[in-house]
Amino acid sequence: MSRGRLVLQEPGEACVNTLAGEHMLLRPDEDSEMLAVLAWLRPHDVAGLYTGAIANAVDYVLDGPRTGRYDLLGADVHPGEKASVGAKLEYEVLRTFGLPKKPPLDTLIGGVPVDIKATVGSNWSIPAEAHCQLCICTQIQLAKNRHRSWLVRAHRSWLYRGAGNRDGKRGLAAHARDHWSVPLYDWTPLPVNPLTLLTPEQAGRVLAETPGQEQRFTMMFQFLEGQVIPRSVITTVGAGKRDPLRRARGVRERLERGGLTLLCGKFPEQRDLAAAHKITLGLEDWIALRTDGEHSNAG
Template sequence: MPEHVLAGPDDDTELQAVLSWFSSHPVAHLYTEAIRNSIDYVLDGGRTGRFDLMSPDVHPGERASVGAKLEYEVLRIFGLPKAKPLDTLITNVPVDIKATIGDNWTIPTEAHCQLCICTQIQLKKNRHRSWLVRTHRSWLYRGKGNGDGKRGIAVDARNNWSVPLYDWADLPVNPLRHLSEEQAAQVLARKPGQVKRLLMMFRFLEGHVIPRNVILTVGAGRYDPMRRARQARDTAAKEGLTLLCGDRAESRDQAAARGITLQNSEWIALRDGTDGGGE
C-alpha cells in the first residue's frame, strides 16, 4: 500500500465494517470448532493413533502447520470465500488470517498495512483468542524480518491498536488425554481387538463426551471403528454401562434427561443413576 495516515481502530472504517460483520456470529464458538478441526487434521488420529499435539511424536513443523489449516477451516465455517489479494474478503474488504501457537505472528509483505485476524493458540493452557488489527508497517518490528520479508507485530501495537474479536476461550481437550499413560497404552494397543479396546476406553472415560474422531483414533488403521463401537453396546450393557450415541434421537433424549447435550457422532458411557461429568 502507498504511504497513508495511521488510523486507530475507531477511525478505520474498513475495520469497523469487518467488526460489524463478525458481531452477528458466535465468533468464539466457531473459532473453537475451526481450531479443534485443524488440530485433529494435523494429528490424523484415524491413521496415526496420535491424540496430543504436544506429544514428542508430533514434529514442531506439524504443530506450526495448524495455522495453515486453520485458515481454510475459518473460511469454511464462516462461509467466507477464498479471495485475493489476501486470504478472503469480508464486506468486500481484504482480510488476512493468521494464527500462532507462540506469542507472535509473521506478517508477509502483501499484508503490511492490511487488516489481519490474528489468533493465538496456547496449547498448554488449552485456550485461544483472536484480534482484528490493521498491521501498519509502523507497528511491525523493524528490520528485514525473515527471508520472506515477514515481520512480527510489536506488542504495544497489538495491545493498544487491535480490537479483540473474543477474549480467551477454552479449547476442548481430547478425552484420551484424560487417560493415564498405562490406560492409554492399553486402549491404543494393537491387541486385543477394537471392540474390547473401545470398551476399555468407555470404562476409563465414563461420563466424558467422546467425539467421533476419538473412536477413529482408538481404531487407527483398522476396519470400520464406528461399527465396532456400536457392537460394544451389548457387552457394555451387561456391565451396567449404557453407551449413547448422538446419531440416535433416543440416545439424545436419554442424554438430555441427564443434563447432557450430545451432538451427532458424539458418544458417552453412563451408568444407571449417574450423570455426565466429563468434558
C-alpha cells in the same frame, strides 16, 4: 514510542511503507474498513465458530484415523506440524464462516481484504503483502487449551523483523496489538480430547495393537465413563482398522454387564436420555453412563 529496536509511531502519525506509500496511522474507531469488517462479524458467534475451526485444524494435523495420534503436544508430533495448524486454520475459517478465498490476501469480509493469521506461539508472521492491511490474528495456547483473536491493521510501523527472517515477514509489536487493535473475543476454551485424560498406562492399553478393537473400545468407555467421546476419538482408537464405528457399537452388551449404558447421539432417544442427565450429545458423539436401569435399545 520505543519497544526494543522498534520505534512505534502512534495513531495520528505517518506510516512509511514502500508498498502502500506514506499514509496516516488511524485508531480503530477511525478506520472505516475495520468498522465494516466488525459490522459483518457482529451477528456471528466468532468465538464459537473459531473454536470449531481450530479443533478441526488440529484433528487434520494429527490425522488420528491413520496415525493414532491424539495430542498435539505429544512427543510424536513434529514442531513443524504444530506450526502448520495456522495454515490449515485459514481454510477452516473460510469454510466455517462461508467466506471466499480471495486474493490479494486470504479473503474479503464485508467487501474488505483481510488476512487470517494464527500462531501456536506468541507472535505471527505477517507477510509483506499484508503489511498495513487488516488481519485477524489468533493466538492458540495448546498447553492451556484456549485461544483468543484480534482484528488489527498490521501497519508496517507496528511490525518488527524477526531474527533471520529474509522473506519480508514481520512480527506484530505487542503494544500495537494491545492498544490499537480490536479484540474479537477473550480467552476461550478449546475442546479437550478425552484420550488426553487417560493415564499413560490406560492410553497404552486402549491404543495397543492387541487385543481387538471391541476389547479396547470397552476399556476406553470404562476408563472415560461420563465423558463425551466424539467420533474422531473412535476413529483414532481404531486407527488403521476396519469399520471402527461398528466395532464401537458392538460393545454395548459388554458395557451393560458392567452397569454402563452406551449412548450414541445419532439416535434421538439416546440424545434425550443423555439430556435427562444434563449432557448434550452431538450427532456424532458417544458416552457411557450409569443410567440407573434406564436403557435405550436403538442402534
